[in-house]
Amino acid sequence: MKLYYTPGACSLSPHIVLLEAGLPFELEAVDLATKETEKGEDYYLINTKGAVPALQLDDGQVLTEGAVIIQYLADQVPEKGLIPAVGSMARYRVLEWLNFTAMDFQKNFLPVFRPDFAACRAAAVKLLERQCDYIDRQLVGKDWLIGETFTIADIYLYVITLWLSFAEIDISQWKLLSQWQKRVAARPMVQKALADEGLQ
Ligand SMILES: N[C@@H](CCC(=O)N[C@@H](CS)C(=O)NCC(=O)O)C(=O)O
Numbered sequence: 001m002k003l004y005y006t007p008g009a010c011s012l013s014p015h016i017v018l019l020e021a022g023l024p025f026e027l028e029a030v031d032l033a034t035k036e037t038e039k040g041e042d043y044y045l046i047n048t049k050g051a052v053p054a055l056q057l058d059d060g061q062v063l064t065e066g067a068v069i070i071q072y073l074a075d076q077v078p079e080k081g082l083i084p085a086v087g088s089m090a091r092y093r094v095l096e097w098l099n100f101t102a103m104d105f106q107k108n109f110l111p112v113f114r115p116d117f118a119a120c121r122a123a124a125v126k127l128l129e130r131q132c133d134y135i136d137r138q139l140v141g142k143d144w145l146i147g148e149t150f151t152i153a154d155i156y157l158y159v160i161t162l163w164l165s166f167a168e169i170d171i172s173q174w175k176l177l178s179q180w181q182k183r184v185a186a187r188p189m190v191q192k193a194l195a196d197e198g199l200q
Helices: 012-021 066-076 089-113 115-138 152-167 175-185 188-196
Strands: 002-005 026-031 054-056 062-064
Touching: 002 012, 012 066, 012 152, 012 188, 054 066, 062 066, 066 089, 066 152, 089 115, 089 152, 115 152, 115 175, 152 175, 175 188
Parallel strands: 002 026
Antiparallel strands: 002 054, 054 062
16 A cells, blocks of 8 residues: 655544554655655646545555545454444544544644635634634543544544644643643654654
């Protein structure tokens, strides 16, 4: 498998999942400004949407959408427990977090990163702060988002919380959220992914 990624982007989430899953993979960086891969390919020919992540499977198919890619990867290694069994309530809790992260939390960073959305930055920062309140409350009595088990939901949300500093939001004001972020960061495979992407 090959993961198309950009250092520090949301593609860090499938990168961590690949390492946690122990699956063999290669990485190819994408320059999002030029839409060119590090091997000089036109990235639009790989993912017509032009966004990372994209996962090229061994049969040549390309899977996109980070929240779906990480479910696919976690399902390849059920013994690792990165996603609960199909049909279990715990699985729906993971899906609930993935949907929140992709549809609400990540999207509110658009005005932080995109100059053409900058007029909405202050409103977006307020929404992000309210969402941090929400996450912090959800972590009462829990080590991980769904309780006692570390899952792909923790990985994806962790990656997006790394962007809070770009919004000039200090995560330390949320005690449980910042403790949880440190707990995720302490995992050896998370450290490896950060190092591989030159983020430490
Ligand atoms: N819906 C996609 C969105 C991915 C996305 O927004 N990726 C960003 C990086 S975090 C990107 O590639 N942006 C550049 C672009 O869309 O042109 C997903 O969840 O995977």
